[in-house]
Amino acid sequence: MCASCPLCGGRMEMKMAEVQVSYRSYTKTIKVNAYICQKCGERIYTPEAEAKIRQVEEEMRSADQYFE
Ligand SMILES: [Zn+2]
Secondary structure (H helix, E strand, O other), rough: OOEOOOOOOOOOEEEEEEEEEEOOOOOEEEEEEEEEOOOOOOEEEEEHHHHHHHHHHHHHHHHHHOOO
């Protein structure tokens, strides 16, 4: 994927992006690869990044069970 930004048409570059994953009162910051618009800052996550985010959400969800 060599993308231009869907919002402004700017050039998007693959970079490490910090993502805050939150579940209830918990927030965790992880780093994933994402295409980031050089103009407006719009982010598009790679499929790998999305999978990683979902995995962290799952982990937080299962960790949460210990507090109930
Ligand atoms: Zn843009």
